[in-house]
Amino acid sequence: MTYLKSRRFIGAAFTAITMLSITRTITGNGDLTSTVTIAQALVFASPIALAGLAGIWAERAGVINIGLEGMMILGTFGAGWAGWQWGVWAGVLAGVIFGAIGGLLLAVAAVTFGVDQIIAGTAINLLALGLTKFLAILLFTNAPGGGQAQSPPIKGEIPTFTIDSIVGPLTTLHEQGIFFISDLAGIVAGLFYNLSLLTIITFLLFVMTSYLLWKTAFGLRLRSAGENPWAADSLGVKVVQFKYAAVVFSGMLAGLGGAYLSIASTIYRNGNTAGRGFIGLATMIFGDWRPGGTAAGALMFGYIDTLRLIDTGNQNVKGLILLGAIILFAIGGIMLRRARRNSAIGFLILGSVMIGAYFSATSFPPEVAQVAPYITTLLVLATASQNLRPPAADGVPYRKGDHH
Amino acid sequence: MNLRRIGMSLIAPAIGLFISLAATAVILIAIGASISTVFSSMWNYGTSPRAMSLMLNLATIYFLSALAVSIGFKMNLFNIGVNGQYVLGALAAAVVASNLTLPKVASVTITILSAMIVGALWAGIAAWLKVARGVSEVISTIMLNFIAIGIISYIIVRTPIGTETSLNIRGTKAIPETGMLRGVAFLDPGTPIYGFFFISIVVGIAYWFLLNRTRFGFDLRATGKSASAARTSGVQSNRMIVVTMLLSGAVAGLVGLPYLLGDTGSYTLQFPTDWGFTGIAIALLGRNNPLGIALGAILWAFLDISSGQLILEGVPREISTIMQGLIVIVVVISYEVVRRYQVKSEQTSVAKALEKQEASV
Numbered sequence: 052m053t054y055l056k057s058r059r060f061i062g063a064a065f066t067a068i069t070m071l072s073i074t075r076t077i078t079g080n081g082d083l084t085s086t087v088t089i090a091q092a093l094v095f096a097s098p099i100a101l102a103g104l105a106g107i108w109a110e111r112a113g114v115i116n117i118g119l120e121g122m123m124i125l126g127t128f129g130a131g132w133a134g135w136q137w138g139v140w141a142g143v144l145a146g147v148i149f150g151a152i153g154g155l156l157l158a159v160a161a162v163t164f165g166v167d168q169i170i171a172g173t174a175i176n177l178l179a180l181g182l183t184k185f186l187a188i189l190l191f192t193n194a195p196g197g198g199q200a201q202s203p204p205i206k207g208e209i210p211t212f213t214i215d216s217i218v219g220p221l222t223t224l225h226e227q228g229i230f231f232i233s234d235l236a237g238i239v240a241g242l243f244y245n246l247s248l249l250t251i252i253t254f255l256l257f258v259m260t261s262y263l264l265w266k267t268a269f270g271l272r273l274r275s276a277g278e279n280p281w282a283a284d285s286l287g288v289k290v291v292q293f294k295y296a297a298v299v300f301s302g303m304l305a306g307l308g309g310a311y312l313s314i315a316s317t318i319y320r321n322g323n324t325a326g327r328g329f330i331g332l333a334t335m336i337f338g339d340w341r342p343g344g345t346a347a348g349a350l351m352f353g354y355i356d357t358l359r360l361i362d363t364g365n366q367n368v369k370g371l372i373l374l375g376a377i378i379l380f381a382i383g384g385i386m387l388r389r390a391r392r393n394s395a396i397g398f399l400i401l402g403s404v405m406i407g408a409y410f411s412a413t414s415f416p417p418e419v420a421q422v423a424p425y426i427t428t429l430l431v432l433a434t435a436s437q438n439l440r441p442p443a444a445d446g447v448p449y450r451k452g453d454h455h
Numbered sequence: 456m457n458l459r460r461i462g463m464s465l466i467a468p469a470i471g472l473f474i475s476l477a478a479t480a481v482i483l484i485a486i487g488a489s490i491s492t493v494f495s496s497m498w499n500y501g502t503s504p505r506a507m508s509l510m511l512n513l514a515t516i517y518f519l520s521a522l523a524v525s526i527g528f529k530m531n532l533f534n535i536g537v538n539g540q541y542v543l544g545a546l547a548a549a550v551v552a553s554n555l556t557l558p559k560v561a562s563v564t565i566t567i568l569s570a571m572i573v574g575a576l577w578a579g580i581a582a583w584l585k586v587a588r589g590v591s592e593v594i595s596t597i598m599l600n601f602i603a604i605g606i607i608s609y610i611i612v613r614t615p616i617g618t619e620t621s622l623n624i625r626g627t628k629a630i631p632e633t634g635m636l637r638g639v640a641f642l643d644p645g646t647p648i649y650g651f652f653f654i655s656i657v658v659g660i661a662y663w664f665l666l667n668r669t670r671f672g673f674d675l676r677a678t679g680k681s682a683s684a685a686r687t688s689g690v691q692s693n694r695m696i697v698v699t700m701l702l703s704g705a706v707a708g709l710v711g712l713p714y715l716l717g718d719t720g721s722y723t724l725q726f727p728t729d730w731g732f733t734g735i736a737i738a739l740l741g742r743n744n745p746l747g748i749a750l751g752a753i754l755w756a757f758l759d760i761s762s763g764q765l766i767l768e769g770v771p772r773e774i775s776t777i778m779q780g781l782i783v784i785v786v787v788i789s790y791e792v793v794r795r796y797q798v799k800s801e802q803t804s805v806a807k808a809l810e811k812q813e814a815s816v
Binding site: 117156160164165166167169170171173174175176177178179180181182184185188189326329330332333336416418419421422425426428429432433434436437 | 486533584588589590591593594595597598599601602605606608609612613732735736739771773774775776777778779780781783784787788791792795
């Protein structure tokens, strides 16, 4: 990582923790930055992050992957079935393989036959849904502990790590309620509390992707297939092979995301993905087709989901509203400094509305948090879409020698 | 030449159907089921009067959904948001209709209009985001679908609009009988065909007329074929995007109504929420042509309904979903293969004609 990049990363992390800390101090709600919250947020974020990463691989090679949802579904099924039969690691492997099959199907339709990629992806989603429901009835109905719509429990567990010497003192520090310090302590402790090996693998896959796609000749060639495949072809890049490799790997990652979901809930269940493939796609766009931004988007989804689901006193959502307002004000301020008056006014008005909501209501229903990530994504797209830069030939069918 | 063109447009779906049937047969053999029993069970039950009535009703819903999608497709707009547009439209319709005490015609007209307006407004958000902020409608409509579901569950669970319905699930209060459009029973005495069956035929004709016989339709198709050429000839592309999305959303608003006004009479938490995706698949099968879409909708509904008794043969009814998925992917691929073949054969025939000319000169 270059000096500039690491400075930007530290800056972003510092800002995020400061905002969380302000919110936590005003609301007095320790849950917002507690060890358990952060640890759980990682669990919720990882499958989405894997789907987003899968999107990056396919789209960087110029293939839009709307079929992520279907590939994830295949992954959840593979993990549930093989995990029940032969244990959890077989489940992981089967999830990856099933996802890869979905990816291969997309590659055949979109790359070999040049079918519209969004259409091919939609068809895969449909097929995956039907196939898994069908197989679930056949394989799980009469199995002990299974049912028509769910597999028997997956055997064994993925190792998780808790580093007590870090978590213990930091959690105590978090409970002190000191501005910034306690929040930082809670967040860091959360990273080392019940940390699943699969989460570590997810993190490593992000690091690997950043390196492979942006620092190696292989990555340059793969991305050239997504920017200008005809130019790449003229320089001797085997465009079709790269697209195939990228899309199949994309399927593997999405399948792993699905496997993560099944393993986290210890069974395969119909509908367990609940649109996470699409959410992964959103985080990819949110993150400008890059790993860092995609991971940030996934963490946002995971964090909000966690707060919604562990909300005992209906106070977490209220905290989120305040956090949202603070973020909107901060962005509004930045816009003002950059002399983008209209956007700034928009953000400041939205921020004020949320502040008003925060002070006028004693609690908010969980539905607010349910839709918050999607509204955030829309807001980000609405303000930043001019700055986002998708691969130039993303979604364009490629045929050798057929340049218009 | 015309016959040849019709033949070419039919050959792709024919190949697709054949291959997907073959693939289904392979799956059935693999699970040890008898192919002939399964197919004959589907055919026998699927052609019974009751099943045919159910099929036409379901096809009505699919037809409207696919029309909504295909209006966008004609202009290269991908409206994945039909789901969100129709659930909100149906909820609005349920609320409006349950509070009306007007004669049937007036009540149903107002209900339909409110569903269309709400559907159009929800699609309008995506249109605005695209035109004013450059956000791809593919992603914004997906987000809007999730938001719509959240809004609906909030309204039904936490506001007075939602009450306990007779079925012990929360939903809107029941629409009075004067506000319903139950339809007529002509195939099977116990299963009326939705009144919306006939309305959807009118919508289909209106769609055809709008696209093929009006200036707007010409501009729309022109923009879809080549946005830059259309712009050069004076079509305002931003205006076209907004109007097309609004139209698509308005038709999407209708999707839930056949079921709402013909069957449940209340929008409950169990109202289906994924007919929009079905619409995408059927629009693809039907190539955005109203007749093709109608055929696709009937095929889809036939597979859905006729698989209803398969479990008696020990085969999960989801085999029909697999068939549907296979049909879409194989048909789409064979359309592309046939298109490439056509382009190639045109090129060779032109080249031959040119050769002849040169030889005669």
